[in-house]
Amino acid sequence: MFSTPATELITDASGKVTGVIATKEDGSKLKVNAKAVIIATGGFGGNQEMLKEQFGDKYTIGEVASCTGDGIKMAWSAGAAEYGTATAHYFWETFTGEEFGALIGAVGDDFFSLTDFTFYPHLRVNKLGQRYCDETTVTDFATHGAQVHMQPNQTEYLVLDAGILEQIAEKGYVSVEDHFGTFKGNRNFYMEFNEPNDTDELIEKENTPKDYAPLLESALNTGVVFKGNTLEELAQNMGIDGGTFTESVEQYNTAIKSGKDDMFYSDTNRLVPVQKGPFYAVKYVARNLSTLGGVAINEKIEAVDGNGAAIPGLYVAGADAGGMYGKSYVNFEGGTLGFAYTSGRLAGQNAIAYMNK
Ligand SMILES: Cc1cc2nc3c(=O)[nH]c(=O)nc-3n(C[C@H](O)[C@H](O)[C@H](O)COP(=O)(O)OP(=O)(O)OC[C@H]3O[C@@H](n4cnc5c(N)ncnc54)[C@H](O)[C@@H]3O)c2cc1C
Structure with a gap:
């Protein structure tokens, strides 16, 4: 559903999460009742104010304008603890x-x-x-x-x-360093910086x-x-x-x-x-690609409060979840997408088990 950002979690008197409220393009509200909610709104790399709050003057805007920390703020307001918020994806x-x-x-x-x-x-x-x-x-x-x-x-x-x-x-530039010589006669294709790379082209560039x-x-x-x-x-x-x-x-x-x-x-x-x-x-x-953290979770990808107790019905996956990283991104590409896929899948499996209880 496009142009309908979730803005609020619905909780019952016991604190159980039972749905979300979203805002439609025309400004009207949409209420979605649900037995469980999975938050995955991609961190807050597009939110200047939150970036400044977490990183002070030491920040550059993330390359993700649509990720403004909505899910993190919603989880916090439902009682989830803050964790790993000041981790950036440099x-x-x-x-x-x-x-x-x-x-x-x-x-x-x-x-x-x-x-x-x-x-x-x-x-x-x-x-x-x-x-x-x-x-x-x-x-x-x-x-x-x-x-x-x-x-x-x-x-x-x-x-x-x-x-x-x-x-x-x-x-x-090959006279400074030969980065791709080992691929001569053994052409390879790989992704880096989200771009397809061809070692033959890179060899030619470095040797020109x-x-x-x-x-x-x-x-x-x-x-x-x-x-x-x-x-x-x-x-x-x-x-x-x-x-x-x-x-x-x-x-x-x-x-x-x-x-x-x-x-x-x-x-x-x-x-x-x-x-x-x-x-x-x-x-x-x-x-700065984005941020990587904000909400404390457990091994079931459930949001947890400051005492480690799960908030029933609330799961937080991907870049909104805190604790996967230290202060910065890992030194191998695919680390964040890997965690996003894996935590999203686990959250889905655990949410189904919770709903079927
Ligand atoms: C330029 C660039 C290159 C990257 N390269 C790599 C790489 O090579 N390898 C790697 O592992 N990682 C890479 N990453 C990081 C990776 O893309 C993210 O870590 C990953 O996409 C996070 O997944 P996610 O599902 O948590 O969030 P996202 O994929 O960001 O998805 C979040 C979605 O939630 C939507 N959303 C936001 N707020 C709301 C709301 N209130 N209601 C509803 N929806 C909302 C957003 O619009 C977005 O579509 C890169 C990131 C960037 C910006």
Whole structure:
């Protein structure tokens, strides 16, 4: 039933859930009596107010406008306990809505090529100019998304020098890292970022020389790409502290030269030096897919109160259910859909058993 969101749970005098009230498109109410109710409204990634309440200023809007926490709030109002509410589904990095607009205006569809850099271990710093992660782990997208989320304004800057841009323009990104070589002659198809991927296409892309400098130059006035002939000038244009930034670059380059990264113990052979001007920085924010929690449940997927007692007739599945995750998403794709399918199925089975009692 479309355009008819559930707004209220109906409960009897004993607290048993006996139905829902929904609001129809014309504003009138629809009452649905039921022996059991399963809530699965997908978290609150589309609710700015709730996001701010749970995450303070450290939040980016989820990519799920229709999931506004209705089911979570209904379950709470029926006596369910709050659990795991401040768990976000960070995965990879992206641009803010305003930046998307500015980038499309400046460079058209090619703006998305600016995300190509994110797949490689280039230097990352936060708004304070601090290096804040082992750059070789950035393709653990959930981990890195959560790392970016923890930085001021959920922001990171990725730093490139002219040397690496020239190298990629001449030899392709494969000269930095060969991500797909093992699939040569063994074509594979897989889903990532909800997109179909073809390893033959990825091999071709990584092996094709590309000059990113014109794209970076065209995006200089978007608030996403910054340039400096020196590191100090770059920091100034980024609006960050030049002293801390140059110290971070120094520590990073020294780690590469000495083979010893005292800060993050990274595999320094994989890090990409930042030495030759002009320098560029590209700004990204954490990509928040949605939220993953809110209502305490038990092993039967029943909503439970603060004492762990089940609320009769109420089940909460998928992203509305709390406790499946820690503070962030798991580092394998399919984790949340897997839980949504499984908890939904279990909720259905247990609701039928409850109704047949
Ligand atoms: C861009 C993107 C990519 C993702 N990629 C992956 C991935 O690769 N692997 C993975 O495991 N997970 C992925 N996820 C997460 C996954 O999609 C969710 O965790 C999962 O869909 C949650 O399932 P759910 O049934 O709890 O909620 P949803 O699938 O969000 O469904 C909730 C439904 O409830 C509806 N609803 C909301 N309020 C009401 C109301 N008051 N009354 C009635 N209906 C209501 C919503 O409109 C929605 O249709 C991705 C999410 C996004 C946004």
